[in-house]
Amino acid sequence: MNRRRREQLGDRLRRLGLPVVSPSYEALARQAADEVLVTDPEGTVRFLSPSFSRRWNLDRWGLVGRDAFDWVHPDDRDQARELLRQACLPGAGPVDSQHRYLVRATGEVRWCRVRFSDARHERSVRGVIWNCVDTTDEKRALEALRFAASHDGLTGLPNRRSLFESFSAAADAGATCGLVLLGLDGLKAVNDRLGHSAGDDVVRRTAERLLQVAGADAVVARLDGDEFAVLVTGQERSVGQAVAVLGDRCVRAVREPLAVGGRSVSVTAGAGTALAVPDTRDARGGAAPQDRVRELFQHADIALAAAKAGGGDRALPFSRGLLDARHERAELAADLRHAVAQGQLHVVYQPLVDLAAGSTVGVEALVRWDHPRRGAVSPAVFVPVAEESDTILDLGAFVLDQALGAVSGFHAAAGSGVLVSVNLSGHQLLQPGIVELVADALARHAADPAALCLEVTESAAVADLSAARETLLRLRSLGVRTALDDFGTGYSSLSYLRRLPVDKLKIDKSFLDDVADGQGVAVLSGIAALASGLGLTTVAEGIETDQVARLVARAGCTWGQGYHFARPLAEPVVREHLARRAGRGGAQNPLWRSTTA
Structure with a gap:
């Protein structure tokens, strides 16, 4: 741009009450690898690089003189303003910000990493430089990796690691935690008869039912192939009542037949429930929250094992009697190995x-x-x-x-x-x-x-x-x-x-208990005829x-x-x-x- 054209553009900007664009800004934009924005300490736009306007689909010259924070997401706006203010403090040096931009033309929300640098002392700039990099794809990829590390790939539910973290956070906050552990019975038979895709469908549908039964305030997780967990947190009395009812409701929900591949499929579940109450001795050297996490899972697992040993399709609460029985069985197992x-x-x-x-x-x-x-x-x-x-x-x-x-x-x-x-x-x-x-x-x-x-x-x-x-x-x-x-x-x-x-x-x-009546004999005769037909x-x-x-x-x-x-x-x-x-x-x-x- 020649001198006469620059003078004409400067006169026009002054008549509009806008700052005059320095040729040094254009040089800055050409040299910078990032998208560049220059504002005053309050965020009023003085300059946008061509790359910035292209990235965010903004009118480069129409935005000069406007508030740059209009394009920052409303939820991040106050934090970004505060970081800009800190960058302008004497001797502060560059300040980094990570916030969301709102692309007004499309309504899309994108992430941007910004470095605020106070260049008001520089004669050629006299403003605050925003070096901006679009990190949306990087952010989404990272979030996908984090989700995969903390969630089950089949159901989308939190996995064991994520459930432990939720429990630890609740325990650290002093909340009472109630846990329901569920183990499915019959899933292997579904896989054998109908194939693993049918079994996967049963697992997904079971997850949906548990989410519906548990409600929005509970955490439903898949721990293993046929094992689920539901975590409830809150006040001791309410959690104690909720977890007792929830165990039975989960078992009933699993019991309902499912339509899979045009066929009715039934599985059942055993459930064990347990409660972890905050330890008021923590500050004086009592049980650490992570110890209570392990103990809660151990107690629920003991109750689940007892429910399954009793035939399954039921929920049992943990009790000291079950714990004593577990210890008794451990002692008996040691004696049996010796025998x-x-x-x-x-x-x-x-x-x-x-x-x-x-x-x-x-x-x-x-x-x-x-x-x-x-x-x-x-x-x-x-x-x-x-x-x-x-x-x-x-x-x-x-x-x-x-x-x-x-x-x-x-x-x-x-x-x-x-x-x-x-x-x-x-x-x-x-x-x-x-x-x-x-x-x-x-x-x-x-x-x-x-x-x-x-x-x-x-x-x-x-x-x-x-x-x-x-x-x-x-x-x-x-x-x-x-x-x-x-x-x-x-x-x-x-x-x-x-x-x-x-x-x-x-x-x-x-089958022999009621063989004396006609129906009992008929059932037994049917089994014998079936076996005979198969050569057994x-x-x-x-x-x-x-x-x-x-x-x-x-x-x-x-x-x-x-x-x-x-x-x-x-x-x-x-x-x-x-x-x-x-x-x-x-x-x-x-x-x-x-x-x-």
């Missing part, structure tokens, strides 16, 4: 009877524990403890070894083959090397594989159907027989029953009276087992009975009853 290592357990055998012929066709190996202080500990107590502590692997190997060691004696006494059944827990079924373990035990005892039947529970098989199927197929390739135990207590799905390679179906005792032998468990034995046989069941025939017997007693049977041409059921009454 297994020292050979303090023994195996007994309960007969399996052919209902039509009345002859003994096999025995089931059952483990027993006589504790030196507690006396006889029920398998219903110590087997779940063994499963929780992984002692079940050593315990299962012990029972298998004892049972195969008894096979030759049983066969010698009976003069013919006797099937010996051994239970495999869910942990054993999925244990790497279980097939090799069975093969080694068979070889060590020179036992006929056809004399061994390995029983797995319905719930264990369904927990990971594909893995269970592969393991059972490999076991059958050894020549071992297989059985599905406790049928009817789980999902009882024909689809998985058809896929599982089993030889026998053991019907749970609960049916075994009715829990037969305790002669009447039930006759009804079960009439319903079409092949074998029976229960106290009506015999209680579990020591190995020498079993051999004695088998020898009597062989000597008398096949003893009938009364032989068992007369000697075990």
